[in-house]
Amino acid sequence: MLGEERHNTIVNLVEQYGSITVQELMNHVDASESTLRRDLNILDSEGRLIKVHGGAMAKTTAYQTTDDDVNIRKSLNIEEKIAVARYAAGLVSKNDIIFLDAGTTTELMIDYIMESDVMFVTNAMTHAKKLAQKGFETYVLAGRFKSLTESVVGEETIMGLDKYNFTKGFFGTNGVTVKNGFTTPDIKEALVKKKAIEKTKEVYILSDSSKFSQISAVTFGKFDEARIITCKNVDNSFRGYKNVMEVE
Amino acid sequence: MLGEERHNTIVNLVEQYGSITVQELMNHVDASESTLRRDLNILDSEGRLIKVHGGAMAKTTAYQTTDDDVNIRKSLNIEEKIAVARYAAGLVSKNDIIFLDAGTTTELMIDYIMESDVMFVTNAMTHAKKLAQKGFETYVLAGRFKSLTESVVGEETIMGLDKYNFTKGFFGTNGVTVKNGFTTPDIKEALVKKKAIEKTKEVYILSDSSKFSQISAVTFGKFDEARIITCKNVDNSFRGYKNVMEVE
DNA sequence: TACATAACATACAGAAACGAACAAAAACAG
DNA sequence: CTGTTTTTGTTCGTTTCTGTATGTTATGTA
Numbered sequence: 001m002l003g004e005e006r007h008n009t010i011v012n013l014v015e016q017y018g019s020i021t022v023q024e025l026m027n028h029v030d031a032s033e034s035t036l037r038r039d040l041n042i043l044d045s046e047g048r049l050i051k052v053h054g055g056a057m058a059k060t061t062a063y064q065t066t067d068d069d070v071n072i073r074k075s076l077n078i079e080e081k082i083a084v085a086r087y088a089a090g091l092v093s094k095n096d097i098i099f100l101d102a103g104t105t106t107e108l109m110i111d112y113i114m115e116s117d118v119m120f121v122t123n124a125m126t127h128a129k130k131l132a133q134k135g136f137e138t139y140v141l142a143g144r145f146k147s148l149t150e151s152v153v154g155e156e157t158i159m160g161l162d163k164y165n166f167t168k169g170f171f172g173t174n175g176v177t178v179k180n181g182f183t184t185p186d187i188k189e190a191l192v193k194k195k196a197i198e199k200t201k202e203v204y205i206l207s208d209s210s211k212f213s214q215i216s217a218v219t220f221g222k223f224d225e226a227r228i229i230t231c232k233n234v235d236n237s238f239r240g241y242k243n244v245m246e247v248e
Numbered sequence: 249m250l251g252e253e254r255h256n257t258i259v260n261l262v263e264q265y266g267s268i269t270v271q272e273l274m275n276h277v278d279a280s281e282s283t284l285r286r287d288l289n290i291l292d293s294e295g296r297l298i299k300v301h302g303g304a305m306a307k308t309t310a311y312q313t314t315d316d317d318v319n320i321r322k323s324l325n326i327e328e329k330i331a332v333a334r335y336a337a338g339l340v341s342k343n344d345i346i347f348l349d350a351g352t353t354t355e356l357m358i359d360y361i362m363e364s365d366v367m368f369v370t371n372a373m374t375h376a377k378k379l380a381q382k383g384f385e386t387y388v389l390a391g392r393f394k395s396l397t398e399s400v401v402g403e404e405t406i407m408g409l410d411k412y413n414f415t416k417g418f419f420g421t422n423g424v425t426v427k428n429g430f431t432t433p434d435i436k437e438a439l440v441k442k443k444a445i446e447k448t449k450e451v452y453i454l455s456d457s458s459k460f461s462q463i464s465a466v467t468f469g470k471f472d473e474a475r476i477i478t479c480k481n482v483d484n485s486f487r488g489y490k491n492v493m494e495v496e
Numbered sequence: 497t498a499c500a501t502a503a504c505a506t507a508c509a510g511a512a513a514c515g516a517a518c519a520a521a522a523a524c525a526g
Numbered sequence: 527c528t529g530t531t532t533t534t535g536t537t538c539g540t541t542t543c544t545g546t547a548t549g550t551t552a553t554g555t556a
Contacts, residue, residue, distance in 0.1 A: 003533075019253050022513080032535050037514075052252040053542070054513065063256060063296065125373045125388075132395040140373075140400055142390035142408050147380040152388055160390050251543075270503080280545050285504070301552070302503065 003039075006031060007048075010039055014049045014058050021055035045076050046185075047148055068126050069111070072104050080208040080231045083248040085109040088170055088206055088229050092118055096167045099196045100127050102151035102189070103172030105206040110134065121164055123192055124151040146188075153188040158195045169200035171226070173207050175214035178238075181223045183216035190218035197221050204229055212238055254279060255296075258287055262297045262306050269303035328456040328479045331496040333357040336418055336454055336477050340366055344415045347444045348375050350399035350437070351420025353454040358382065369412055371440055372399040394436075401436035406443045417448035419474070421455050423462035426486075429471045431464035438466035445469050457482045 001009075006029060013028055014020050025036045044051035050062040064071055072078075085105050089112035092098065096115070100106050102124035110130045120131045123141045131138040141160040143152030171193055175183040182205055184190050197203050203226035212230070227243045238244055249257075254277060261276055262268050273284045292299035297307060333353050337360035340346065344363070348354050350372035358378045368379045371389045379386040389408040391400030419441055423431040430453055432438050445451050451474035460483050475491045486492055 019250050021250060033513095034515090034536075035534055038534090041515095052250060054250045057250070057252055061256070062252065063259070063294075125377065128393045129373065129395070129398060132393045138393040139404070140388070140390060140393050142388060145376045145380045145386040145388050147377070150377060156387070281503095282505095282546080283544055286544085 001030065006035075007039055007043060010036070010056075011043060011048050014056050015060075017058075018061040019052075019055060019057040024055070041076065068107070068130070072107060075104055077208040077210055080248075081105045081108055081206075083231060084206050084208060084229050086112045087245070087247040088204060089113045091168065091204065094118070097121070097165070099161075099164070099166045099169035099200055100124070100131070101169070101171040101193060101196065102127065102149050103206075105172050105208070106170050109170060109206070121166070123153070123157055124149070126150050141192075144188075149189070151189075153186075153192050157192050161192070161195045161199055164199055166196070166200040168202045168204065169196055170204050170206055171197070171221075173205050173211055173220075174216040176205070176207055176212050176223070176228065176238075177215055178223045178241075180215050181219050182221040182226070183214075183219050185216045185218070187218045190220040193220040197225065203227065206230075249278065255287060255291060258284070258304075259291060259296050262304050265306075267300075267303060267305040272303070325456040325458055329353045329356055329454075331479055332454050332456060332477050334360045335493070335495040336452060337361045339416065339452065342366070345369070345412070347409075347412070347414045347417035347448055348372070348379070349417070349419040349441060349444065350375065350397050351454070353420050353456070354418050357418060357454070369414070371401070371405055372397070374398050392436075397437070399437075401434075401440050405440050409440070409443045409447055412447055414444070414448040416450045416452065417444055418452045418454055419445070419469075421453050421459055421468075422464040424453070424455055424460050424471070424476065424486075425463055426471045426489075428463050429467045430469040430474070431462075431467050433464045433466070435466050438468040441468040445473065451475065452477055454478075460486055 009029055010025065013025065022033060022036055026033060029036065040049070040051045040056050043049050044056070049056045050059060052062070081104065085108035089109045092113050092115045094115055094117050097119045098121070100109070100120055100122040107124070107127055107130065110127065113134070116135070119137045121139045121141065122128050122131065123143065125140065128138050128140045141152055141157045143157030143160070144154040145152055171182070173182040174185055184193065197220065203221070205221070205226045205228045207228060207230045209231045224243060227245060229245050229247060232246045232248050257277055258273065261273065270281060270284055274281060277284065288297070288299045288304050291297050292304070295307070297304045329352060333356035337357045340361050340363045342363055342365050345367045346369070348357070348368055348370040355372070355375055355378065358375065361382070364383070367385045369387045369389065370376050370379070371391065373388065376386050376388045389400055389405045391405030391408070392402040393400055421430040422433055432441065445468065451469070453474045453476045455476055455478050457479045460478070472491060475493060477493050477495060480494045480496055482492070482494060
């Protein structure tokens with residue numbers, strides 16, 4: 001059975017039963033415990049289910065606290081993400097006009113921004129809410145609303161970007177390689193990122209070390225087109241590049 | 249049984265009975281006293297129930313938590329608003345292209361919409377989230393994000409409305425009089441409403457009875473320009489108008 | 497007040513679940 | 527075919543969860 005096939009099977013099982021244990025999964029799927037655990041981690045990070053101790057729960061069944069922060073802090077590689085987010089937040093300076101991409105790391109950034117005279121534009125609703133609450137001048141882009149990431153995408157969103165010229169932009173990514181650049185699984189999101197990058201002077205990619213050497217379906221930027229903020233324990237093959245900044 | 253699953257069960261039991269003792273919980277859930285106590289502590293710290301000596305109480309029956317502005321306003325005239333929202337939801341029909349205004353009553357509407365092939369456009373982020381979750385094709389408008397109402401307003405929002413032609417539009421209001429029409433305190437919001445009304449074929453104003461005879465700062469529509477959905481106990485002076493619909 | 501009982505918190509140990517590391521197998525590229 | 531990369535399975539030390547035991551705190555009653 002193909003890996004992706006197995007992933008789909010797992011998601012279906014979880015949605016069918018509302019929840020499932022790793023042991024139960026082993027009865028349904030012919031794979032080792034360890035593989036299934038790995039799958040659950042991946043599917044959780046992709047947002048297709050919620051991993052809990054003992055197994056996984058469907059997104060609809062799982063209880064989500066209304067506080068976004070709490071939910072983020074339950075996610076994978078959180079220490080790394082915080083370190084990266086904190087550093088990125090330090091790059092924000094007075095009178096900046098900033099594009100803030102959707103994603104957990106960029107969302108974490110907001111907590112650590114100390115500057116005040118900054119204008120933000122974002123396609124992520126949760127980000128907008130947090131930014132406005134902190135008192136920033138905040139603009140959201142128009143477009144088709146996507147439930148999973150709570151962000152807008154599509155032609156309208158891309159057109160909306162045209163009127164802006166950003167001094168800085170902070171982006172998340174699902175994969176980073178020197179050859180394929182920055183990649184993400186969703187084409188619509190990729191197009192928004194790509195366009196936003198075009199309109200941005202200083203482009204920053206926020207990435208924890210797990211994203212390096214990963215390749216997703218669609219490329220939204222070239223490796224040398226942006227500065228990459230990541231953690232100390234990044235793979236050696238990415239060392240020495242001038243645009244790779246290691247924090248912590 | 250998964251730990252998280254058990255948590256859900258406990259919360260459901262507590263909400264069902266209003267309150268529950270640890271002993272009662274032991275009859276319903278296959279877990280030791282100690283585990284259930286631990287669960288109650290966790291659920292209390294997560295804010296999902298309120299732990300008391302002997303067991304736990306449901307959140308709503310115990311006392312109101314520190315509600316923000318939005319939630320406080322939500323609780324006012326809630327029965328009336330539900331009645332109005334339910335009726336308005338019934339007006340939604342197949343293939344409609346609907347503008348949904350920000351506001352608590354319009355938000356309530358979403359819960360009662362049964363039709364499925366409907367497209368929504370809104371300037372309220374909470375609405376967009378709910379609509380998309382229910383599977384509707386949902387578009388949000390661009391603009392300056394306002395924290396208080398969690399909606400977008402401004403020139404950009406108004407321009408974004410230009411491209412749409414709505415079959416129906418549902419609007420909230422702060423005041424209704426025959427002479428001054430529909431009024432709201434915020435000029436920016438008023439302008440968005442006004443523009444949206446211009447682009448809408450069938451305009452519905454959702455208003456509980458407390459809004460009648462009230463006048464706010466800015467008028468966004470004339471009294472006879474829309475159909476008003478309100479409750480039976482509306483003031484007599486508004487009776488007899490063909491465009492005033494009393495429900496329940 | 498003193499006492500009895502129920503509720504509670506803490507400590508501890510066994511069990512289950514987990515992640516990391518490594519080895520084997522499969523898929524892939526040249 | 528050979529060497530490399532990716533995926534998978536196994537092992538093992540660590541963490542988390544759960545139940546029992548024990549001592550402490552609250553509550554109600556005399």
